[in-house]
Amino acid sequence: MNINELSAKELARIDAICLEYEEKLRRGTAEPVEVVVEKFGGKYAAILQAELEAVAFEISAADELTRAPFIAGEDVDGVHPFSPPVQKSKFANLSAGMGQDSPTETLPTPGRMVGPYLLGEVLGRGGMGIVFKATDTRLERQVAIKMLAVTGKNTEALADRFQREAKAVAGLSHPNIVELFDVGVVDGVPYAVMEYLRGDVLVDRLDGKAIPAEEVRRLGAMIADALTAAHTSGVIHRDLKPHNIILVQREGGVSLARQKSGMARSLDLAAAANAPVANSPVASAVIAKASGEIGSRTTIVKLIDFGLSRRERDADADTGKTKLGTVMGTPGYMSPEQARGEEVTYATDIFGLGCILFEAFYGTRAFDGESSSQRFAAVLESNPITDEVRRRDDPELAWLIDRCLAKRMEDRPQTAAEIASALRNDYVETSAVETGLGGVATTRRRFVESIAGAMVGAIGGPFLAKDYSDELSRIRSIAVVSFNGARDTLAPEDFSTAAKTPVGDRGLLREEEVAGMLAQELQRIPSLVVRPFRPIVVRTPEDYRALGRELDVDAILTGLYYNDQRGSKSFVEITLQLVSTRTGDQIWTKRVVAEKATSLIEQNQLVAKLAESINQRLIPRADASVPSPTGSSFGCLAKGHTYLDPDNTVEGLEMAVACFEHALSEDARFPDAHAGLALTQIAIATRGNDTDVGVIVKRIQQARTGYEEALLIDPSTLDARLAQAILRWQTMFEYEAAHDALEDIAIERQNDWRIRHQLGLLETTQGDDSAATRSLLFASQLNPQSGMIRADQARLEWFAGSEDKVIKAGLQILDAFPNHRFASGLLLDVYEESGNYDLASKLLTGIQPNVGRSFDSYFAARSKTLVQLPYGPYGALLNQAIFDGRRSKSGVSEAEFVRLADAQLPALSMLLNRHPVFHSAKTLDRAKLMLPS
Numbered sequence: 001m002n003i004n005e006l007s008a009k010e011l012a013r014i015d016a017i018c019l020e021y022e023e024k025l026r027r028g029t030a031e032p033v034e035v036v037v038e039k040f041g042g043k044y045a046a047i048l049q050a051e052l053e054a055v056a057f058e059i060s061a062a063d064e065l066t067r068a069p070f071i072a073g074e075d076v077d078g079v080h081p082f083s084p085p086v087q088k089s090k091f092a093n094l095s096a097g098m099g100q101d102s103p104t105e106t107l108p109t110p111g112r113m114v115g116p117y118l119l120g121e122v123l124g125r126g127g128m129g130i131v132f133k134a135t136d137t138r139l140e141r142q143v144a145i146k147m148l149a150v151t152g153k154n155t156e157a158l159a160d161r162f163q164r165e166a167k168a169v170a171g172l173s174h175p176n177i178v179e180l181f182d183v184g185v186v187d188g189v190p191y192a193v194m195e196y197l198r199g200d201v202l203v204d205r206l207d208g209k210a211i212p213a214e215e216v217r218r219l220g221a222m223i224a225d226a227l228t229a230a231h232t233s234g235v236i237h238r239d240l241k242p243h244n245i246i247l248v249q250r251e252g253g254v255s256l257a258r259q260k261s262g263m264a265r266s267l268d269l270a271a272a273a274n275a276p277v278a279n280s281p282v283a284s285a286v287i288a289k290a291s292g293e294i295g296s297r298t299t300i301v302k303l304i305d306f307g308l309s310r311r312e313r314d315a316d317a318d319t320g321k322t323k324l325g326t327v328m329g330t331p332g333y334m335s336p337e338q339a340r341g342e343e344v345t346y347a348t349d350i351f352g353l354g355c356i357l358f359e360a361f362y363g364t365r366a367f368d369g370e371s372s373s374q375r376f377a378a379v380l381e382s383n384p385i386t387d388e389v390r391r392r393d394d395p396e397l398a399w400l401i402d403r404c405l406a407k408r409m410e411d412r413p414q415t416a417a418e419i420a421s422a423l424r425n426d427y428v429e430t431s432a433v434e435t436g437l438g439g440v441a442t443t444r445r446r447f448v449e450s451i452a453g454a455m456v457g458a459i460g461g462p463f464l465a466k467d468y469s470d471e472l473s474r475i476r477s478i479a480v481v482s483f484n485g486a487r488d489t490l491a492p493e494d495f496s497t498a499a500k501t502p503v504g505d506r507g508l509l510r511e512e513e514v515a516g517m518l519a520q521e522l523q524r525i526p527s528l529v530v531r532p533f534r535p536i537v538v539r540t541p542e543d544y545r546a547l548g549r550e551l552d553v554d555a556i557l558t559g560l561y562y563n564d565q566r567g568s569k570s571f572v573e574i575t576l577q578l579v580s581t582r583t584g585d586q587i588w589t590k591r592v593v594a595e596k597a598t599s600l601i602e603q604n605q606l607v608a609k610l611a612e613s614i615n616q617r618l619i620p621r622a623d624a625s626v627p628s629p630t631g632s633s634f635g636c637l638a639k640g641h642t643y644l645d646p647d648n649t650v651e652g653l654e655m656a657v658a659c660f661e662h663a664l665s666e667d668a669r670f671p672d673a674h675a676g677l678a679l680t681q682i683a684i685a686t687r688g689n690d691t692d693v694g695v696i697v698k699r700i701q702q703a704r705t706g707y708e709e710a711l712l713i714d715p716s717t718l719d720a721r722l723a724q725a726i727l728r729w730q731t732m733f734e735y736e737a738a739h740d741a742l743e744d745i746a747i748e749r750q751n752d753w754r755i756r757h758q759l760g761l762l763e764t765t766q767g768d769d770s771a772a773t774r775s776l777l778f779a780s781q782l783n784p785q786s787g788m789i790r791a792d793q794a795r796l797e798w799f800a801g802s803e804d805k806v807i808k809a810g811l812q813i814l815d816a817f818p819n820h821r822f823a824s825g826l827l828l829d830v831y832e833e834s835g836n837y838d839l840a841s842k843l844l845t846g847i848q849p850n851v852g853r854s855f856d857s858y859f860a861a862r863s864k865t866l867v868q869l870p871y872g873p874y875g876a877l878l879n880q881a882i883f884d885g886r887r888s889k890s891g892v893s894e895a896e897f898v899r900l901a902d903a904q905l906p907a908l909s910m911l912l913n914r915h916p917v918f919h920s921a922k923t924l925d926r927a928k929l930m931l932p933s
Helices: 008-027 033-040 042-065 155-170 202-206 213-232 252-272 280-291 346-362 372-381 395-404 416-424 444-455 469-473 492-498 510-522 541-551 596-613 631-643 650-666 671-687 693-713 718-730 735-748 753-766 769-782 787-799 803-816 821-833 837-844 855-862 876-888 894-902 908-914 916-923
Strands: 117-125 129-136 141-148 180-186 189-195 199-201 245-251 297-303 477-480 555-566 569-580 586-595
Touching: 008 033, 008 042, 033 042, 117 141, 199 202, 202 245, 202 346, 213 245, 213 297, 213 346, 213 395, 213 416, 346 395, 346 416, 395 416, 395 569, 395 586, 469 586, 477 510, 477 541, 510 555, 510 631, 541 555, 541 569, 631 650, 631 671, 650 671, 671 693, 671 718, 693 718, 718 735, 718 753, 718 908, 735 753, 753 769, 753 787, 753 908, 769 787, 787 803, 787 821, 803 821, 821 837, 821 876, 837 855, 855 876, 876 894, 876 908, 876 916, 894 916, 908 916
Parallel strands: 477 555
Antiparallel strands: 117 129, 129 141, 141 189, 180 189, 199 245, 245 297, 555 569, 569 586
16 A cells, blocks of 8 residues: 555544654654654554655755755845854764765855856755855846755655746746746756845744734735735645745835736736736725835745645646645644645645734744644644734734634635735724824714715725625625624524524623614615624634524624723724625625724714615614714613514513613603614513503503604604504504504515514404415514514414414424424414313423323413413413413403403404404404404
């Protein structure tokens, strides 16, 4: 068996042994090859021995040339040379003991002419080669000449590698890649003439320290430019790391010319590869920025060492992939697919670039360990640990690094050109007026206007690596989830459950308030479907795609939220991020810094820009004559709307009441707070456990007062009009007028599931089952997270006379929404009405043991479960009335009905018109006033 026949798992094991051996060999602590083979070889001992011997030879041949092939010291007129002093390799004698090759004795010496090149000092040497400083006598320029310096049985293989490296560099022409000027052979020894560089190795510049985010972007963009050129030419570097990046000082004028040519080259190459690096405004911005550096010294990147390959195979000419079975690279920088010995593509270099960016940005390696094997394992099994404080310096850069380091190739940016463009883009539009910094005074209204204005034109500008205009324009549905940095309420594997779980009655984080508010604001876009906010934390592109499938949306809005203290003032920094659920890519972003006291108000205006970016029209708010809320009241309002979710618990709805009431105590002039309070009181009066008629009547009166106050301030307030329409049909029995009002509101906000839900319930009450089916189906499509709507759809099937359909639908709801109390209650209602106490008792056994199957024993147990499993979202009094009417076998009594009618119970009108237990009450005089005409 040869190495190419090994499984990926076994190949990875052998490579890990070799990496560990290499690490110890460099430290001088390695055991003899035979000992390592005896310990770990097993049935693959011969393969392992060959690999270990190859490792030892390569170290002896190339250890000192890791950097020297392309780097030279400065002139001998003062500054000490950069390259290490010439010395014999500490592994020079290692090969002799293993029968390997040895350095040639026929290499030329300084002062000799090699073609037109006059050899100078030796810049570095090792067992494999030697690098001279030389002078090109034709052009009077300094160059570096690299020569192969070994003879023996492996000479041919090493010469092949030497030639591959020369061919790789020869095919590339880019200011950020070391230049190859010439190749030749002297005395049978191949040589390559390279660009002579002065500078520092990036790994030395970093030295475990982070560098400024702006510099990370600048240097990273140049590396990405170099990769764009390489990839377009079919070359995969395979060993990107800080050790292979040289930082060269150049005069500003020279730097400008090279940056111009580099950008133009990147643009041309990207076009050829169908990978847009940027549009002309980006290129212009880069060149304009560079023009300011004329006359000064600037640092440019040079990418070196295209020859590393422990067992390199030729790349497939059509795919650019390294053939299966090749394991090469540096532990801690190699990609997961490299480490597993799988096919290597351009995505491998993307991962390596991510490692470099991570180390430069955070000041620590992405994948570290005390040994090569530990770093090898980290790449395969671990995710980098990021510094949340450091992320604040440039959230978009941190996001880009995360994407580059994705384990799966398809989750990384698709091209180096994409990364170069993203790194060059300045996401942040700063302004003293916008932020209130720099001593510029501004009013809240002007601040809001400036925030909205700052976002105008984002889609037309180069805000991300790719032009996502088309994808943005196709967005028709969106979900808002928790911002990163929020508590990890649910793990990714719980998406299916999390998507259906409201916030409950727990305290909200500030970032959840903002996210909830954004969901509310986005609902004002007429043609955009917006799912209710759910506290879900999403991190990886794969997670975004999975959640997108679960919620059936085109995009997910999330973001980063940080608090910051600047002197005596508190600020909040929010970065909105819109992510495509098709690709997992971030397709829109915006960052704003604002004083904390007013931040929620300002974020309101961000939605206007997001709407414009996705080509949607946002319904304008009321004119300037409508009072604006204070920062405190607006914060309470945002929290209240987040709790105001009809699928939330009654306790959660009570939290909404408290929020709206607090907002009104701070500022009673804001109509949305009055309207929100009205809708919440209706929801609690409908579903709550109150048995005191006085309390229920008070809630209905508070709801009526709430929408009236809101409409006095602003007659266009939609939530107030919705609350008014609900009470008109549920407590005043003005069915036709309420239906007309709901249809008018639906025209204004066609994708608001609450309006469609109410229309469906009203049409159910009116007996228009066909229209009710359409409305409830539309509501469920707009809000697939709602188990309550699904239960109302199923209940309509029952009212329409299809018992089999409602049972099937109820069971499906329980499958999708485990333990849903209203789905279970609906099934109990159906089973009891048909006398099927066997099935009904099975539903009760989970909360009430020893449920009897006879009529009396069953209802004795059922009386104890009404709170946990109500028949529907009707409230305690109506659920009790259904139970009493069914147990008595005579329906609801006249006295009971009058008491219920006096309580103004919102759900009574529908039950009277459609529920079988209330059928006998329809003949009562009081009931006739509540029936549709």
